[in-house]
Amino acid sequence: MRLYSYFRSSSAWRVRIALEYKGVAYERVYVHLRKGGGEQRSPDFLKISPLGQVPVLEITGERGLSCITQSMAILEYLEETHRTPPLLPSDPVERARVRELAEIVNSGIQPLQNLSLQNELSVRGIDGAPIARAYIEAGLSAIEALARPVAGRFLVGGSVTFADVLLIPQLAAARRLGVDVEGFSLLRRVEQECQALPSFRTASPDAQPDREPAA
Amino acid sequence: MRLYSYFRSSSAWRVRIALEYKGVAYERVYVHLRKGGGEQRSPDFLKISPLGQVPVLEITGERGLSCITQSMAILEYLEETHRTPPLLPSDPVERARVRELAEIVNSGIQPLQNLSLQNELSVRGIDGAPIARAYIEAGLSAIEALARPVAGRFLVGGSVTFADVLLIPQLAAARRLGVDVEGFSLLRRVEQECQALPSFRTASPDAQPDREPAA
Numbered sequence: 428m429r430l431y432s433y434f435r436s437s438s439a440w441r442v443r444i445a446l447e448y449k450g451v452a453y454e455r456v457y458v459h460l461r462k463g464g465g466e467q468r469s470p471d472f473l474k475i476s477p478l479g480q481v482p483v484l485e486i487t488g489e490r491g492l493s494c495i496t497q498s499m500a501i502l503e504y505l506e507e508t509h510r511t512p513p514l515l516p517s518d519p520v521e522r523a524r525v526r527e528l529a530e531i532v533n534s535g536i537q538p539l540q541n542l543s544l545q546n547e548l549s550v551r552g553i554d555g556a557p558i559a560r561a562y563i564e565a566g567l568s569a570i571e572a573l574a575r576p577v578a579g580r581f582l583v584g585g586s587v588t589f590a591d592v593l594l595i596p597q598l599a600a601a602r603r604l605g606v607d608v609e610g611f612s613l614l615r616r617v618e619q620e621c622q623a624l625p626s627f628r629t630a631s632p633d634a635q636p637d638r639e640p641a642a
Numbered sequence: 643m644r645l646y647s648y649f650r651s652s653s654a655w656r657v658r659i660a661l662e663y664k665g666v667a668y669e670r671v672y673v674h675l676r677k678g679g680g681e682q683r684s685p686d687f688l689k690i691s692p693l694g695q696v697p698v699l700e701i702t703g704e705r706g707l708s709c710i711t712q713s714m715a716i717l718e719y720l721e722e723t724h725r726t727p728p729l730l731p732s733d734p735v736e737r738a739r740v741r742e743l744a745e746i747v748n749s750g751i752q753p754l755q756n757l758s759l760q761n762e763l764s765v766r767g768i769d770g771a772p773i774a775r776a777y778i779e780a781g782l783s784a785i786e787a788l789a790r791p792v793a794g795r796f797l798v799g800g801s802v803t804f805a806d807v808l809l810i811p812q813l814a815a816a817r818r819l820g821v822d823v824e825g826f827s828l829l830r831r832v833e834q835e836c837q838a839l840p841s842f843r844t845a846s847p848d849a850q851p852d853r854e855p856a857a
Binding site for chain 1: 692693701703704705708710711712714715716718719722723733734735737738739741742744745746748749750752753754759762763766768773776780781783784787788
């Protein structure tokens, strides 16, 4: 299994956490998203990831080599093919709650804060950061409210789930964009629990061989 | 089972397709997203959907009543609890391909075209439509490229999957925003196959009791 990754990409970070947590051996290929206009725009990379995005997981299935993009699709694939330790609970309603929290980050926050939209707005003379911060604050508030009745040591119950896997990179992005996360007491407590786990530490941007000093 | 829906919401439309396709009986509650500033902002609705979004699926599980938001979480829940007819293939790599295509719409296009961002940009004096069109064109091109090697009668193989469920509302939104979809020949062919199915017709905005004439 090969993961196309960039240390700063929050979506690649999610997949790294899942791979480390499940103890799946994988090879890393580094795609620099900024150098020379972005290596993700090279014709070779666009063949495997038409939107020019990381992460990409290269897998060998029954019909040979396949490349899968989109972090949620990759996480679900890993959960289906490497069931232990699980990243989803067994009860269908709890599974739905986990995916709901994960999707609030995946589709409700991340697309509205990421580099692509920020660049689109910047060329039109708009600072996208306040818009990003508004979506981050609304999304994190919703997660805190929805998780409160179901949280244990982690966001949904006593084990790590997709919801935690998505939360950790999102909290880092929130701080980088200047969001005050102090008030999200449940999210910060869960973050501390996650950061105490070796798999989360190994997957973090700071621990990546392609890391660079903060810009 | 109760679905909180608005006829024009593309995310609610996805869930209506899945419910109809699987033949699940459900009751509809209508939430008007524009009237009086939007009924989704009422305190009662925000209790069940903290982001003020439809769809919401109200379900009865082992621990009583639960409300699930986020259309992808709802689709996965329906797939797990009503397996026949399936909306995911059985092979893990094909399942990953389906979810990849669905997520290109869900997180790669829809958040960047929807009313919320368009309003945010409008108050800053920016017309968000060209930005939305650029993301739609890039996303549909990626879906067409990724689906071409795996498509059958539908986007992935010979049966309806999540990928088709997400595609149909997205193509309608593309046309509404003035995107020329003529060149997407595979997507248009699949759209015709879907529109021939009673479940897709029953789920369409035009068939909803809360429909209104085009603005």
